[in-house]
Amino acid sequence: MTSETKAPNHDYKDTLFLPETEFPMRGGLPQREPEWLARWEKMDLYKRLRELSKGRQPWVLHDGPPYANGHLHIGHALNKTLKDFVVRSRQVLGYDSRYVPGWDCHGLPIEWKIEEKYREKKLDKSAVPINEFRQECRDFAAGWIDVQREEFKRLGVIGDWDDPYTTMKFSAEATIAREFLKFVMNGLLYRGSKPVMWSPVEKTALADAEVEYHDRVSPTIHVRFPVVSAPTGALSGADVVIWTTTPWTIPSNRGVSYGPEINYGLYEVTEAPEDNWVKVGAKLALADDLAEDALTAARVGEWRRLYDLTPADFEGAILGHPFRGEPWAERFWDYEVPMLAGGFVTSDAGTGFVHNAPSHGEEDFELFAENKMLDRITYNVLEDSAFAPHVPFFAGLRILEPNGKDGKANDAVLEKLAESGKLMARGRIKHSYPHSWRSKAPVIYRNTPQWFVAMDQAIHDATPQAGLTLRQRALKTIAEDVQWTPKSAYNRMRGMIETRPDWVLSRQRAWGVPLCCFMRESVVEGVVKVELLRDEAVNARILAAFEVEGADAWFAEGAAARFLAGRPDADQWTQVVDILDVWFDSGSTHAFVMEDRPDGIWPASLYLEGTDQHRGWFQSSLLEASATRGRAPYEGVLTHGFTLDEKGQKMSKSVGNTVAPQNVIKDLGADILRLWIAQTDFTEDQRIGPKILQGVADSYRRLRNTLRYMLGALAGFDESERVEPKDMPELERWILHRLAELDQVVRKGYEAYEFQKVFAQIFNFCTTDLSAVYFDIRKDALYCDPPSSLRRRACRTVMDILFHRLTTWLSPILCFTTEDVWLSRYPGEDQSVHLQTIPETPASWLDPELAARWEKIREARRVVTGALEIARREKLIGASLEAAPVVRVSDPELLAALRAVDFAEICIASDLKLEEGSGSPEAFSLSEVPGVEAVFVKAEGGKCARCWRVTPEVGAQPHHDDLCRRCDEALS
C-alpha cells in the first residue's frame, strides 16, 4: 500500500491503528444484565468462588433478614446492594468472603394476611386447628421468599441463594427454642405485665404499626385528690389537682406524678359561685403556669397564691383516691395513692400533675416499674373493655361498645366523681388519638400478663461476663468488642441500652416459635408466685421434637403430656402457649447461621442495616448473645440512612414520590442503581429521583466510554509488546504512579466501607487523568506510530495494566459492566471478572518525585492550552495541531523538566519552542502559574495527511509527498 499513490488528500485512514472494539458505547443494561445473571448461574459463580477461596482468611457479613412479605422497595435495594459491595470488595481484596442471605418469616403481618383471607371467606380463625393455620402462614412466607429472592438476584447481589437461611426452617425453630430455654434456665425470664395498645372491638393487642391516628373528641376532667399525709406539712389540708382526657382510668388510679422541674404553688379559692364544685376556702396544689387556666375552668372567681411548693413537699406524700371511703365503694379504693416524680410531666397542658394508672399507660407503667411498685398493677378492665366484676359499681360498664361507639364508663365515672365532690371541672377536647387501622375504632391501653427478660439481674454463667447483668454486659461489649461505623452509631446504641426497659418476649399470637416452657402458679401469703419448670430432660425432648417437626410440635395434640412424660407432677404444670417476639427469632440468627452452619464464623465480621435497627436487630442480637455467650455476635456494625425523595422528604405512596427499584432496573439497569448507591453518602439519608438517576446515568456513560477506549486501544495486544516500566516514557511512568497511589486508596477505602470515596477517586482518575490527558495525548502514538514503536508499546502495556486494575477495582460496584468489559477482552465460558482479585501493584511504581514534576508539567500545559484557546477564539486555528507555540519558563528546573519530555506532544501541538525567561507583555500567562508564559505561533509547513501534524517535513519525504517523516517511514 505504500507505493501506489502520492496524490494529495489521499485517505490514509486504513493505515492507522484506530481503536477497535465490539464493546458498545451504550450498555443496554436492562436487556443485557439478565444474560450475565444467567451466565453466573450456569457457571455457579458463588460455589466456584468458595472453592477458589479455600484457605483464604474468612470474612463473613451476616445478613439481617428482611421480612418475607411484599415486593422489594428502595430501602431493601439499598441495604442488599451495600451488603453486596462489602461482600464483593472483601473478595477482590483476597478474603474468603461468604454471604448467606436470610429471611424473617414469623410474625403478625403474615398472620394478618391469612386472617384476612379467612374473614373474606367468613371463616373464624379460632375454628381452624392452629397447626393448619400455621401451615398457611408458612406457605405464604415461602411464596414471598421466592419472589424476593429473584428480585434480590436481579440487583446483582451474589450469595448462597440456593441455600439461604430462614427463621421458619425446622432447624432454625429448634435453635430459637434452644436459645429461649437458656433464658428459662438462667433465670432471666419472668412473668409480669405491661400495658399494650388494645382494641376492645377486635379483642386483641395491636402493634404500633397497626395503629393509625385520627382526631377524636374526648371528655376532660379536673379532679381533686385529697392529701392524706405529707412529709413537710406544706400540703396539709390541701388537694392535688389532676387533669385527664380518659375519665375511665380513674378507677384504676394508683398514683399522681409531678414534674421535678416545674414550679408549683398552693392556691386558695377566695371567691366562687354558691353552687360551684369547688368552694371558697379550698386549697389547691397547681403548677404556676397552669393555675389560672385550671381555676378559671373550675369557675373560681378569685384566688390567692399562698406559697411555693417544691419537690420536697411532694416526695413521699400520700393522697387519697377520689372514691376513697365513698359509701358505695366497698372500701375498694381505700389504698394509698403515692406522689411520684415523673420526668414526663410537663406544664404545657393540664395542671402540672398527672394521675397514674399503671395498667393503662406506658409512662405510668414505667414509672411504677422504676419505683418497684408493679405489684400495684390493676386488672380492672376486661378484653371487651368492660370493668371486671370485682370493681364496685362500675362492673360490666364498657369503655367502648362492640360497634366502636363510646360506652357508659366515662359518664359513670364523671357522675361518681361529682357525687364524691372531687370533680372540679369538665370539658371537651379534640385531639389526635390512636385507632385500629382495621376496625377504625379507638383503642385503649390495657395491661396484660406478659413474659419478660430482666435487664438488671445478674447472670451467673460460664461466660467471660459472668456476674454482670444483661444491661451491663451489653454496654461493656459494645464499648470494647465492636467497631461502629459511623462512630455515632455507638452513642446511639449506648443511649438505648442504658434506658431500655425489660424485654417483653411474649405475644398472644399463633405464627411463630412458642415460649416453649411450663409454669405453675402458687399463692404465698396472698401473693401469686409464678414458677418455671427447669428440667433439662424436658428441654431435650422439646428440642428434639422441634428439630424434626418444627415448632408445630408444641401445638400438636398431647404435646404437654409428651414433653412432661415421666414427671410425677406433670399435672401441676401449665403449658405456656404465647409466641416469641419475632425480634427474638432474628436476635438468634447468629446462633443458627453463624454458629450452626459450616460456612459461618462467630462472631460475624459485620452486621449492616439501616439506623432503625439500633432499636431492632442490632439490639435483639446484642442482648440475646450477651445473655447467652457474654458478648455481641458481631465484630463490626455498619449503619446506613434512609432513602428520601429528590427534595429530601420521605417517600410515600400517597404523595406519589416513591422510586421502585424494579422500575430503575427496567429503565436504566441495576448497575445504574448500584452506581447511585456508590455515589451517595449512605451513612446519612440519601435522596433519589428521576433527575438524580439521570445524572448517575450520565456519569456512567462517561466512565463507560473511557473503558471502551481502553478496550479499543488494546485490540490485538500481545505479550511480546510488553515494556518494562523502567523503559517507558515519563508519561507512562506518571500513569503508573497514579495507579499505585489509587491502589492504596481503593484498598483502604474498601476496608473502611468508603465506597463513595473509592468510586469518586477512580472516576476522577478516569475522566481527569485518562480521558482528558493521557488518552488525548497518546491518540497520536496509538494511531500513527508503527507497532514496533516503544512509545506505542509502552502505552499499550499501560493500557493492559489499567484494564486489570480498573475492572477489578470497579467489579464490587459495577458488577455487570465490569463483567461486560472483562468478557469483551477475555471471552470464554469459564471467564469472569468476579473470579479475580485486585492484582498486586508494585511499590516501585510509586515515584513521588516524578509525580511532583508532572504536577508542574501539567500546570505549564494549562498555560499553553490557554494561549491556544485565545487563538481559537480569534479564529486563527481550530485544532491544536495547527499551532507551534513558544513557551518561556523562568524556573530553570521546570525548563529542564519540560525539555526532558516531548512537551509539544504533551500539549498536542505540532511543534513547540522552549525558551528561558519571562515578562513578555504579548505572551499569555495564568496568575496561578507564575513564571510560565506562552506565545501563540502558527505551525509552519504542510499538514500530514495521515497524522494531521503540521510540519515542514511534509513534501520532503521519499515515498509520500503528503506525509511527515514518521508516517512516511511507518508506511514504508
Added chain:
RNA sequence: GGGUCGGUAGCUCAGGUGGUUAGAGCACACGCCUGAUAAGCGUGAGGUCGGCGGUUCGAGUCCGCCCCGACCCA
C-alpha cells in the same frame, strides 16, 4: 414533645486542631474537533457555606437560639 443525626454551587460530594479571592466531578452555556462520533477536547458562568446572634484581629470551620429534614421514642 424528647433523644440522635444532618442541612456547602442545579445534582453528588471535598473542605485535620478557625487564617489569603470556598474546591472537584457531573449537568449547563459557549467554542473546537469530526480517525473514541447519540463520543472526545477546551473555556466559562454558577455558592447570603439553612437563618439569626455571639466569641475572635479573623468562622463554612467554635458557642447559643431558631428554621427545615430524617430516624427512634413519646
